[in-house]
Amino acid sequence: MSTAARNGWWAGPIPTVVVPLAVGAFTVVGTFRAAEDQPFARPLDALGVALLLMGAAALVVRHRHPAAALGTAAVAAWVYLALAYPYGPVFLAGLVALCSAVLSGHRRSAYLLTGAAFVALLVLHLLRYPGEPPPLFGAGGWLSSLAVVIAVCEWWRARRERLAQVQLAQEEAERRRSSEERLQIARDLHDSLGHHVSLINVQAGVALHLMDDDPEQARSALAAIKASSGELLREMRATLGVLRGVDEGPPRAPVAGLARLDDLLAENRAAGLPVDLEVTGPRRDLPPSVDQAAYRIVQESLTNVRKHAGPTARATVLLGYADDGVSIRIDDDGRGVPASAEPGGGSGLPGMRERATALGGTLSAGPRPGGGFRVEARLPAPDRAPSTGVSPQA
Structure with missing residues (x-):
């Protein structure tokens, strides 16, 4: 004001x-x-x-x-x-x-x-x-005139205060939206960096180990490092471009979502983590925010599996499509170390929970029956319109 x-x-x-x-x-x-x-x-x-x-x-x-x-x-x-x-x-x-x-x-x-x-x-x-x-009559007239003037002033004062409150509420909402956008960008950067750097670290170890004995396998590992680092740079440029406002055209790479789930699973398999995918229910288009959150939850969960579950662990990703949303479950048969045990108090599990909560969903994580670790999320996404016929590929 x-x-x-x-x-x-x-x-x-x-x-x-x-x-x-x-x-x-x-x-x-x-x-x-x-x-x-x-x-x-x-x-x-x-x-x-x-x-x-x-x-x-x-x-x-x-x-x-x-x-x-x-x-x-x-x-x-x-x-x-x-x-x-x-x-x-x-x-x-x-x-x-x-x-x-x-x-x-x-x-x-x-x-x-x-x-x-x-x-x-x-x-x-x-x-x-x-x-x-x-002079009762004259005094009454003056009192009436004063009452009218005061009433108009009070009305105008109340109106100005309401307008000021509305403007303050709008400014506070704008600050809240900006804070939420910054938090979302921080989550995206954390997930992308954690995933790709972890892959690069694994593939670099493989390349160093096989450099003399199996040059062809080492070359494949280096190619995987190049691909993962290139993907990381593209994601960082797309994310930071939102802050800088420098991207004038549409993004050339697809936005992170379940349509890229096959590529994500392939990257993890190439890094030595066997991953299986199970899908239940008819696949359908999800709102962009839900689609991206589902992808990021799977990505961060698999990154945690590679970090904590051990070298012989296997993982299973289960996607369940329903009319009112999508369910996600990531199981592994490793050591069962929770994501909260990351050195330095990592923010992977809290970030996933914040993503789910922001969309009105839920997320739980902990040891699963029979050993290993489980991350389970439920994201609401009511089916308000018929499917367009283009289903995201898992």
């Missing part, structure tokens, strides 16, 4: 002077015109004009000192009337000061000063006309 909006009506440097000048000019001209019909009033001289301008001049500080501006305008009007000068728009400066005080949040002082000024004017009238009855 701008400074002018926070400070209230007309808070800029130019309006701060323009409004008092306009109020002063209107008050003086209007009072001179009204004095023509008041022959028994005191002629409007320099002192009277000075008192009228005094109230208008107090409006210059109405934003910094709203109570002082209102009090000064009220005192100037009371002295003006006490000297028997003619009636006119002498209360205009006080009304503007009242509105500024209410809109700036100084409601209590504004109402106290306004009440005191009203009582003082009523006492002044009784002192000037002691033989007349109290």
Whole structure:
């Protein structure tokens, strides 16, 4: 919200002077015109004009000192009337000061000063006309006018506060979305780096071990390293390009999803991890967020299997398609070391759980019956439209 909006009506440097000048000019001209019909009033001289301008001049500080501006305008009007000068728009400066005080949040002082000024004017009238009855009709009219002015000011103040709250909520939602996007990018980078670096490490070990005895196998391992490092660079460029906004055209490589599951399983098999795939239910298109989360969960789970399950472990990936979502289960028959036991407190398992939770799903992980480790997730994805006929390849 701008400074002018926070400070209230007309808070800029130019309006701060323009409004008092306009109020002063209107008050003086209007009072001179009204004095023509008041022959028994005191002629409007320099002192009277000075008192009228005094109230208008107090409006210059109405934003910094709203109570002082209102009090000064009220005192100037009371002295003006006490000297028997003619009636006119002498209360205009006080009304503007009242509105500024209410809109700036100084409601209590504004109402106290306004009440005191009203009582003082009523006492002044009784002192000037002691033989007349109290001016109940006139006082009621002034009270009604004040009530209308106050009601309008309160409505405007409440409206401004609602608009400010809406804007703050929008800014907070934008910050939350940005934070969630950064967290999503961090998860993607973690999963991609963990998966590909792990593959590169395994294949590099194979190449070094077979460099002299089996050059052909070592060459295959080096080719796998090149392919995995190239894929890692492409994924990092695509992910970081979202932050930098430099990608002008559509991505050349497919977005991570279950359509790339065969490639993922092939990479793990080439790295020495036997992986089987089982699919239940008719395959169907999933929302992009669910499709990517499912792929990342499988990717990170297999990375953890390679790290913790041992060299002889096998893994099985089970995908279950249903009308209301997709279930994912990754089993291995290794040592059963949980992903949370990663050196340095790895974020693989918490990241997978956060992915599932963000989509309204669930994820559990732990030792499975018979030995080994199991990661099981359920991601909701209601089938709201008929299948397009293009099924993601597992």
